[in-house]
Structures are given as C-alpha cells and as structure tokens.
Amino acid sequence: MTLTLVFLGIIMATIIAWLVRQTVNTQPWDAADPVENQPGRGIINIDPKKLGLYSFIAVITSLFALFASAYLMRMKLGDWRPLPEPNLLWLNSAVLVLASFAFQLARNAVARGQLLTVKTGLLAGGVCTLLFLVGQLVAWQQLDAGGYFITGNPANSFFYLLTALHGLHLIGGMWVWGRTTMRVLTGADVESVRLSVELCTVYWHYLLLVWIGLFGLLLST
C-alpha cells in the first residue's frame, strides 16, 4: 500500500494545502461587501469542465495506484511467475504516443483557429487510438496462444486486468472524441469545440502517462 499512500498523500496534501491557504489569515466573522465583480475567494481560474476532468483524473489515479499496490503486494507471494510481455507492446506504446502527439497538434491548432489541422489532428489521434486498442487485443491473442491464460497465474490475471482497464478508459475517451470529431466534420465553428479538444488532449496525455506507468510496472516485474 506504500505506493497508494504516496499517491494519495500527494493528492491529499495538495488539496489540504490549497484549502488551508484559503482559510488562514481570514477573519470569517468580519462582514465586508464584495468587491465589484470579484467572485468568492478560491474560485479556480479554469473552466468548471476542466476542473471536473482534473478531479476525475485524481479519481483514476487513485484507482490505478490501488491496482498497482495490489499488484506489488500480490507479487511478493510465492506462486508469482512473470510472463513474457509480447514485443508488440512496444509498437502499441509508440502508436499511443503518436495519438497523444496528434491530439496535441489539434489542441495547438484549435487555439490558433486552424480548422483543417484540428480535423487532421483529431482524426489521426482517433485512428492511432483505435490501432492501439486493436494492438492490445492482438497482444492478448498472442499471450493466449502461448498458453498464458488469465487463470494460469496471478501475473497473467493482472496483465489482462490492467490492460483491459486502461483500454476501457480509452474507450470512454473515444466517446467524447467521437462527439467532438462529428461536430468538427459537420462544420462546427472552431471556437465551439475548443474546450472539448483541450479536454480530450489532457485526458489522452494522462492515459499515455498511465500506460507508461503500467507498462513499466509490467516490464520490470
């Protein structure tokens, strides 16, 4: 559980430090009129949807950290036999990096109002993600053909479970991607999809980080 505690410690420390900063040096009992147009102290200077996404990312971080903790704890028990990760995973990782890169391209373009690049970036990002997902399925098949079944060993079980979970999060993202791309393709104005593109980019970068973490964990053990 050390890993989880470190992650959660960082998250909780950030939240609590921020809240304490909001609360010290104030005399709440003093009445004062609000400064014109000044929202309440502590409003974070980003769109609520972004804040919602960041909070959701904290939740997923907690989820994956807990899975990683369980992985490390289960690994210490005697029956753990590491499985050989298919080399295909390297290719898949590269494709996912490309997807992230494409989303970044779309994001940069959306800020500059370049519709064509936004379209290209989104389509390329989506295609790369689909390729990644297909690649993961092929990797599963290779393992299955090699006799590494889900019930064979806890290392196998964790491999299937963690990759599936990561894939499901990507598929969830693909839903938002699909809606955004449809809007762009059917002629929506760049400014109206700006936020969606930004949110997708953050989410894809984050899931790339998660994948690097998971892949590192799988490789090193």
Next chain:
Amino acid sequence: MAYVAIADRDHEADHHDPTTFITKYIWSQDHKVIAIQYGITALFVGMVALILSGMMRLQLGFPDEFSFITPIDYYQFITMHGMIMVIFLLTALFLGGFGNYLIPLMIGSRDMVFPYMNMVSFWVYLVSVIVLLASFFVPGGPTGAGWTLYPPQAILPGTPGTDWGIVLMLGSLALFIVAFTMGGLNYVTTILQARARGMTMMRLPLSLWGIFMATILGLLAFPALFVSAVMMTLDKVAGTSFFMPAVMSMGQNLDHEGGSPILFQHLFWFFGHPEVYIVALPAFGLVSDLLSTHARKAIFGYRMMVWAILAIGGLSFVVWAHHMYVSGMNPYFGFFFATTTLIIAVPTAIKVYNWVLTLWRGDIHLTVPMLFAIGFIFTFTHGGLTGIFLGNVVVDLPLSDTYFVVAHFHMVMGVSPILVVFGSIYHWYPKITGRMFNETLGKWHFWLTFFGTYAIYLPMHYLGFLGVPRRYFAMGNTEFMPESAHTLNSAITISALFVGVVQLLFLYNIIVSLWKGKKAGPNPWKATTLEWQTPDTPPKHGNWGHELPEVHRWAYDYSVPGYHDDFIPQNVPADAAPATSDDGSST
C-alpha cells in the same frame, strides 16, 4: 481568454425551465428534485434494512422461537442490513440527498455545474439499489458473507448466496461507485466554481465543509472498494486467484492457489475507514449548523472546526489497519495504526468541545431539530469514547469479536448520523416542502428514538465485556453466558422492535404534513444561510429569480450586539443590517 466565474456571467446563462411533467419530476436535472429522488430511494432501502435488523433481533432475543428464520437467512439479513445502512442509505442520503439539496442553495448558485451528469448519477444509483434488492429474488438469495465480504468464504459454497447473491452485490457496489463518482465530481466542482459573489471558502456554512471534504474522501477512497470488487468478481467468475488461497471446499481441491485474503482486507479497509468519515463529516457539518441556528449563537471556533474537518479527512487514510488487528500483523504496524487512530481523536474532540461551547450561554430553543442535534452530541461522544478503547491493539483483541464492537460502531456511525439525518430533515423540511411538520409528533419521535436506541446499545457493551460473540446465529447453552445475558438479549430485542415501530411516527409526520402542515414561510427558524433567503419557498427552478444573491458576511451572525433581530442573513450588506424585521425574511 480570461476565465469568468459562473456567478459573474449569470446574466448570459439561459435557464431552461422544464416544461413537462417528466422533465420536471422524473428525468429532472434540477438539483432539488434529484436530492428528493435520492432521499426517498435511500429512506426506502433504509426501511428495508431496518426490517432486516428487526428480524435479526427476533432471532437473537428469542432463539428457537421463529422457525422461519434459519441460519442462512440470519447471515443474509446481517450482510444486507450492514451494506444497505452504510452505503445505500447513509452515503447516498448525506451526499446525494443533502449534498444535492444544500450545495447550490447554500453557495447561492442556480444549480450544480453539471446538471445532466447529476441526473445520470441518481439513475445509476437507482439501478444499483435495484440490482442489490434483486438478490433477494434470485436462486440462493442474497450473499451472507457479512458486509465486509471477506474472501475466501464470501465466494465459497457454504456461505449463503455464493451463486448469484455475491455477484449481484459486487455489481451493485460497482454501479454505486460509478454513480457516486458522477455526483461527487459535481459536488466538488460546484462548491469550488459556482459560489456567489462574496461567498469565500471561509464563509461557507460548516454543512458544506463537511459535505465537501466527505466527497473528496469518497472520490479517493471508493476506488479501493471498486478494485476489490472487480478482483473478487474475477476470482468468483473467471477463476483467478487474486484473493483466493489454495482451498479445499466440500472435500474437493479448488483451482485457486496462492491468493491473499489479507490483500482484500487491506483494500477493503482502505476504503472502509474513510467511509466512516464519508458518513461522519457531513453529519458533523450539518449538526454544527443546527446547533448554531437553534442556539442563536455563532458556532464556537469556526476556523478550528474547518481545520478539524481537514485534519480528520487527511488522517482517515492512515488508520485503516485498526480494523485488522485480529488478522495478525507486525506489532510495529499495530503500534503505528493505534497511534494514528488515537491522534484522530484530537480533531474530533475539538469538534465536540466546540459544539458544547456553542451551546454554552446560547439562547437554546429546544425545537425538534435541536433535540436531535443535542442527542447526537451524546451518542457520538459515547460511541467515540469506546472507539478509543478499541483503537488500542491489546484492548481490541479480546473485544473485537464481541458485542462491544457492535455497540461501538452502532453508536458512533449508526445512531449518531441517523439522529443528524432526522434533525436535518426536520430542519430543512419547511424549505423543501413549504410546510411545517407536526412539532409534538416530532418530539415524541425524538425522545422515543433517543432512549430506545440507548436501551438497545448500552446493554450491548456489557454483553461484549461478558464475551458474548457477535455474528452468531444462536448462543446455545454456553457456560460463560449467565442467564442474565439471555434476558438482556431479549430486552434489547424488545427495544429494537420498539424503536423500529417508532419510526412510523416520522414517516407519518413527514407524509401527512405535506398536506396538513401549516405554511412555513420563507425562514421559520430565522436562519442566516442563503437557502432560507430564496424568493420562493420551496425554491423554484433556478433558485434565485432574476438576481443571484451577493454574500457579505459569514453564516453565523446570530445575536450580534446592537441589532434588533438576533440574526443577520448572509446576503445583508455589511453596513445595512435591518433595524426590524418581523416576518423573518431579509430586506
């Protein structure tokens, strides 16, 4: 592009008023309707769990009398009672119910920031409840593994409901977590981003601080339950060995090998302990506001109350293994977790002192909500003190499997939060419905519930000292149990059934008062917080009419010297407190 706060661009917002019956009351995106949907569903499953506890008590108080309660039924009742009460009643009611209703109203916003997601949150919660209750109707019935669902017994034959029940239970929990995450992201984002002008974090009523911190705890801790539920489902359905050791069951060697039941316990309690505070922190917050309002006095030590909530939230993640002393652990770990457990008593005690000091020399009005709030101070202190016993490893070991623990956790996280739930429902009932409840019935409800629950749980401490084991279907003719213990058990059962029946007073009161109650007016308690200052009672869609409120002061300006009224609402400007106001509304 600079970001403009929600409160500052209210004039551009387009408020789609729902027009049809369906969008208004069923597929509603209005936080108040969703709150009531959450509340009614939670109270309904709570009633189911209450009936289950009555059945358990019948068996315990009068063993061998009721042939229709078999050992299998008994374990199923225990499991479902615990899980429903903790998760599907208390968590859902405090956060989905009170959180939904109070957050936008108390911060002066028109709704949650993601109303659609809020609606989906309720419907997924409803599905999770239906899946859970469906397990009563499947072959083998619901799971009887105990609410902690410890493997390996939870998924092995011999435990009731290992075919269907356990799978439905795990699925229902996963759905609940999805629902909670959608709601929780809403509560956090709304409190941070949608506050009215002038509503700084330090002007938030303590109710919201409690709900806010509890939501953060929930968002970070529920994934642990999700992880354990997913892995156990795979152990059960796919035959993996995450938690399952090599087991021989019914004379056969199973395919599992090498798994660790202790791993499950770590994951479960990593969620399970913060869960105690997910329930307790909103209760702390709500009760603070009830006490302050009905004692007509500012809450004592507001800043300390806020920091205590933060401290409890932070500490709640490092005490989980105190639920596992009997599982065996390195003595140094035991020492560590005993220490953190005792440290958490410090901020909690600060809160109790501050509640008592809020009452001290206050102008106490013994209204129904106030009675429940004061009752809470008693039961919570009582349950908290026994927690200090159990936090110590050497005291916990002999007491852990006895009724002492049952008494402890029912006092501290059963009765105490429920008293706050009742107090808060009575307190906000006039705002939610526009009508007053029957005060006399409410007082009867309080006194009978309060003394009734003491009659249940106080004797259980003694049973625990005697060593009467919990979880047993029947005690049989055990030598160490004197005859008096059996008598006590029967008396407890009679009290429990009595308290269960008394809750009908509450149901009758809140249902009949919908029609018969006298009109409440906008602010019957003369309270300061924003929800009492809405232009309409009950508040309409959008809450605030044309203009959002502006906040000029904290939520606790009661009995301010030099003012005619003994309260100044939060939206009254700093230099313009009303000289007189008789109808309770602000100027």
